Amino acid sequence: MQQKKKVVIVGGGFGGLQAARSLKRAPVDVTLIDRRNFHLFQPLLYQVATGGLSPANIAATLRNLLRRMSNVRVIMDEATGFDLERKRILLVDGEAEYDTLVVATGSRHHYFGNEDWEGLAPGLKTVEDALEIRSRILSAFEAAEKTGDAGEAERLLTFVVVGGGATGVELAGALAEISRDTLLHEFRRIDTSTARILLIEGADRILQTYPDELSAAAQSALERLGVEVRLAHMVRRLDEGSVTVETGGRLEVIPAGTVLWGAGVKASPLGPKLAAAAGTETDGQDRIVVEPDCTVPGHPDIFVVGDLARFDHGRRKPLPGVAPVAMQQGRFVARVIKARLSGKTVTGAFRYRDYGSMATVGRSKAVADFGRLRLKGYPAWGAWLFIHLMKIVQFQDRLLVFVQWAWNYFTYNRYARLITGRWNPLGATSERAERRPAVEGKT
Amino acid sequence: MQQKKKVVIVGGGFGGLQAARSLKRAPVDVTLIDRRNFHLFQPLLYQVATGGLSPANIAATLRNLLRRMSNVRVIMDEATGFDLERKRILLVDGEAEYDTLVVATGSRHHYFGNEDWEGLAPGLKTVEDALEIRSRILSAFEAAEKTGDAGEAERLLTFVVVGGGATGVELAGALAEISRDTLLHEFRRIDTSTARILLIEGADRILQTYPDELSAAAQSALERLGVEVRLAHMVRRLDEGSVTVETGGRLEVIPAGTVLWGAGVKASPLGPKLAAAAGTETDGQDRIVVEPDCTVPGHPDIFVVGDLARFDHGRRKPLPGVAPVAMQQGRFVARVIKARLSGKTVTGAFRYRDYGSMATVGRSKAVADFGRLRLKGYPAWGAWLFIHLMKIVQFQDRLLVFVQWAWNYFTYNRYARLITGRWNPLGATSERAERRPAVEGKT
Numbered sequence: 001m002q003q004k005k006k007v008v009i010v011g012g013g014f015g016g017l018q019a020a021r022s023l024k025r026a027p028v029d030v031t032l033i034d035r036r037n038f039h040l041f042q043p044l045l046y047q048v049a050t051g052g053l054s055p056a057n058i059a060a061t062l063r064n065l066l067r068r069m070s071n072v073r074v075i076m077d078e079a080t081g082f083d084l085e086r087k088r089i090l091l092v093d094g095e096a097e098y099d100t101l102v103v104a105t106g107s108r109h110h111y112f113g114n115e116d117w118e119g120l121a122p123g124l125k126t127v128e129d130a131l132e133i134r135s136r137i138l139s140a141f142e143a144a145e146k147t148g149d150a151g152e153a154e155r156l157l158t159f160v161v162v163g164g165g166a167t168g169v170e171l172a173g174a175l176a177e178i179s180r181d182t183l184l185h186e187f188r189r190i191d192t193s194t195a196r197i198l199l200i201e202g203a204d205r206i207l208q209t210y211p212d213e214l215s216a217a218a219q220s221a222l223e224r225l226g227v228e229v230r231l232a233h234m235v236r237r238l239d240e241g242s243v244t245v246e247t248g249g250r251l252e253v254i255p256a257g258t259v260l261w262g263a264g265v266k267a268s269p270l271g272p273k274l275a276a277a278a279g280t281e282t283d284g285q286d287r288i289v290v291e292p293d294c295t296v297p298g299h300p301d302i303f304v305v306g307d308l309a310r311f312d313h314g315r316r317k318p319l320p321g322v323a324p325v326a327m328q329q330g331r332f333v334a335r336v337i338k339a340r341l342s343g344k345t346v347t348g349a350f351r352y353r354d355y356g357s358m359a360t361v362g363r364s365k366a367v368a369d370f371g372r373l374r375l376k377g378y379p380a381w382g383a384w385l386f387i388h389l390m391k392i393v394q395f396q397d398r399l400l401v402f403v404q405w406a407w408n409y410f411t412y413n414r415y416a417r418l419i420t421g422r423w424n425p426l427g428a429t430s431e432r433a434e435r436r437p438a439v440e441g442k443t
Numbered sequence: 444m445q446q447k448k449k450v451v452i453v454g455g456g457f458g459g460l461q462a463a464r465s466l467k468r469a470p471v472d473v474t475l476i477d478r479r480n481f482h483l484f485q486p487l488l489y490q491v492a493t494g495g496l497s498p499a500n501i502a503a504t505l506r507n508l509l510r511r512m513s514n515v516r517v518i519m520d521e522a523t524g525f526d527l528e529r530k531r532i533l534l535v536d537g538e539a540e541y542d543t544l545v546v547a548t549g550s551r552h553h554y555f556g557n558e559d560w561e562g563l564a565p566g567l568k569t570v571e572d573a574l575e576i577r578s579r580i581l582s583a584f585e586a587a588e589k590t591g592d593a594g595e596a597e598r599l600l601t602f603v604v605v606g607g608g609a610t611g612v613e614l615a616g617a618l619a620e621i622s623r624d625t626l627l628h629e630f631r632r633i634d635t636s637t638a639r640i641l642l643i644e645g646a647d648r649i650l651q652t653y654p655d656e657l658s659a660a661a662q663s664a665l666e667r668l669g670v671e672v673r674l675a676h677m678v679r680r681l682d683e684g685s686v687t688v689e690t691g692g693r694l695e696v697i698p699a700g701t702v703l704w705g706a707g708v709k710a711s712p713l714g715p716k717l718a719a720a721a722g723t724e725t726d727g728q729d730r731i732v733v734e735p736d737c738t739v740p741g742h743p744d745i746f747v748v749g750d751l752a753r754f755d756h757g758r759r760k761p762l763p764g765v766a767p768v769a770m771q772q773g774r775f776v777a778r779v780i781k782a783r784l785s786g787k788t789v790t791g792a793f794r795y796r797d798y799g800s801m802a803t804v805g806r807s808k809a810v811a812d813f814g815r816l817r818l819k820g821y822p823a824w825g826a827w828l829f830i831h832l833m834k835i836v837q838f839q840d841r842l843l844v845f846v847q848w849a850w851n852y853f854t855y856n857r858y859a860r861l862i863t864g865r866w867n868p869l870g871a872t873s874e875r876a877e878r879r880p881a882v883e884g885k886t
Contacts, residue, residue, distance in 0.1 A: 037581060037862045054497035056859035063629035064856065073631045076585040076862075093589055127863050142480060142519040146536055186506035188516045400858075403846055413507065415843075416499035419480045419519075420570050 008098035015306030016104035018330030050174035110266035156257035163263030164201030173362035176225035292349030305329035451541035458749030459547035461773030493617035553709035599700035606706030607644030616805035619668035735792030748772035
């Protein structure tokens with residue numbers, strides 16, 4: 001009996017998971033490698049960061065999602081490099097041999113050369129990021145309640161969100177709702193509704209991938225929520241306790257207790273490693289420039305999909321780093337692999353079907369761009385809610401997320417408001433830092 | 444206008460929260476201080492540790508719980524000591540002045556002089572503990588799937604739970620269910636149902652606070668689930684990768700991938716500090732020995748309730764460290780405070796009304812001791828389920844927990860199975876350790 005061909009997929013995000021699923025019943029041995037044991041529904045991660053949902057509401061274990069596919073094996077490990085000659089991917093714990101490799105390790109946030117800003121202004125890519133942001137936001141209100149100093153309270157109640165893309169808009173909108181509604185009657189000394197929320201955007205409008213009209217609608221929705229939208233502002237400096245922005249050559253220092261980063265992404269570190277090993281090029285965001293069939297130039301056995309791929313064939317702009325692109329590429333790649341197995345040569349190029357995009361500003365406020373159909377306000381929000389609920393991978397999560405949201409909607413409450421983990425709102429003087437499980441010192 | 448008397452409550456657990464709530468509409472200014480921003484429903488924490496529930500399902504913010512009580516102020520801070528002469532409690536961020544002080548800071552796990560064991564065998568007291576345990580359990584299965592070495596896989600699939608009290612029984616039962624049911628079809632190389640689960644108890648029966656008959660029922664339920672119950676075994680040594688136990692003078696080394704600690708508790712570190720300041724005594728578990736009215740001897744203005752108090756007036760054994768004791772003491776103390784305000788002298792002693800106790804072994808298996816009525820099996824489990832759902836503090840959580848449990852029950856799934864945080868299943872060689880948010884280095 002001939003041994004089955006080995007397909008190794010690295011990354012269990014939208015692209016990798018879809019590729020694995022689309023290889024169901026194909027006569028190949030599939031190995032899916034991820035350093036996490038779960039698939040994360042990233043479009044709702046901002047809800048975790050703002051206390052509306054728990055991490056498990058928007059994540060499902062890869063093993064559970066793939067348990068019925070007997071030709072798929074899941075390995076929890078981290079890819080560290082490539083040995084293309086021996087057709088192996090190097091892992092922290094060993095290596096994996098492939099006949100066909102699919103790399104889908106996505107992107108992470110990016111500080112444009114100021115990587116030391118990460119500690120001052122966390123971005124939102126992982127569950128840990130979301131819990132860190134949640135702790136910071138809630139701790140800022142706690143600290144403001146405690147301080148007797150009015151100026152300090154004002155600083156603590158200033159939240160700066162950098163970047164007017166979907167993530168920044170969603171975070172700013174949720175922050176406004178938290179301070180205006182959720183926390184309203186819970187504090188005694190401070191009035192949380194006086195919290196100042198700034199959204200800093202370098203360009204002349206927010207949500208730049210949307211039509212002008214929807215950018216304007218989103219901005220006005222944010223402003224009605226009390227968010228100060230600052231267009232054509234660049235962040236020049238971050239310090240503990242303040243942000244320095246520049247507009248028209250003028251610098252302004254904004255004292256702020258919390259700064260959140262939604263300004264840029266870069267491909268995962270595996271991108272440059274693969275490019276070096278394959279002798280091919282990356283773009284400014286470290287993405288691998290792929291062929292029309294999503295392979296790496298000169299390496300028909302290696303596919304790259306999702307945020308890690310730069311795909312611009314037959315397009316004015318490269319495909320955006322969004323879930324639908326990754327999923328469609330994953331499905332396409334699985335189709336190519338299956339066709340090759342049956343001896344067919346696949347010459348067709350990947351074509352993206354754009355069904356539209358949407359961003360939510362808050363309660364009953366969103367924008368949706370379905371090409372000719374452009375929605376805003378309640379209809380856009382309804383469409384957003386419906387599509388996101390339908391898309392969440394497990395039925396059970398759908399039900400729980402729905403119950404959760406219904407609750408949040410009708411009560412104006414947010415139930416997952418725990419300050420947990422390592423972020424220490426009591427400052428460096430706290431004894432708490434010493435009381436962590438001993439094992440932490442070892443990792 | 445005369446200034447209102449100040450009541451300061453330290454600790455937002457069952458005792459402190461109940462005291463605060465029972466002072467509703469009393470003409471006092473109440474300040475509730477806790478280092479966490481939430482109340483935790485600890486009896487269900489083992490469900491978080493074993494992937495059945497999310498932390499936010501069993502926690503609610505103190506502010507939200509107390510938002511309608513305008514005479515209560517919540518402060519997130521940590522008590523560090525006492526200045527009884529000036530009637531102040533010292534905090535990390537300043538101090539708080541009181542006329543009446545209620546100390547309810549509870550207990551933590553305890554290693555009987557081997558505190559360095561904490562890293563090797565985490566206990567279950569906080570949300571972080573639960574997430575750490577969850578990560579370790581799930582990571583052990585992941586590592587076993589990856590290793591090619593049969594002996595190493597066997598070691599990784601050995602789970603040792605130390606302590607046959609309610610926590611140990613609940614963890615062992617849940618571990619058996621995870622390996623026998625939840626994970627059954629999710630792995631390819633290992634058979635999770637071969638996992639070995641040992642429950643180590645020093646005495647001659649588990650659940651010692653229950654009647655013999657129920658201890659035996661719980662043991663047989665555990666054994667039917669495949670748990671090895673080892674009575675009269677003492678843990679003598681913990682090493683990375685093994686546990687050494689002793690019975691009848693014989694030592695046995697058990698190679699084990701995961702060791703969990705449910706063997707002992709000790710009062711919070713504030714106990715000895717308060718005892719020293721007040722010139723009074725603590726017991727072997729650092730609990731403050733209190734007067735019949737829950738005050739500290741010689742200090743009628745200081746009450747101690749819950750796990751921090753040792754109360755043995757009119758009893759053969761001191762009151763156990765369980766939620767009903769803490770809640771009843773909290774309510775009692777509030778009544779004494781209110782009576783004093785109206786000029787009455789309260790001479791009555793606190794009396795505990797014991798409504799019974801219950802422990803769950805797993806799906807449809809539990810024991811319940813209601814005095815003359817003793818339940819086991821399905822009826823006990825039904826009672827356990829009903830009472831715990833009713834007791835969870837917020838309506839919304841009740842609904843969500845119910846949906847969650849119904850789902851888990853009918854599908855044998857556990858939905859909150861994320862490996863997150865700092866526990867690193869890939870071992871010390873992983874690059875992952877380097878990729879944590881930069882801010883962590885600062886705390």
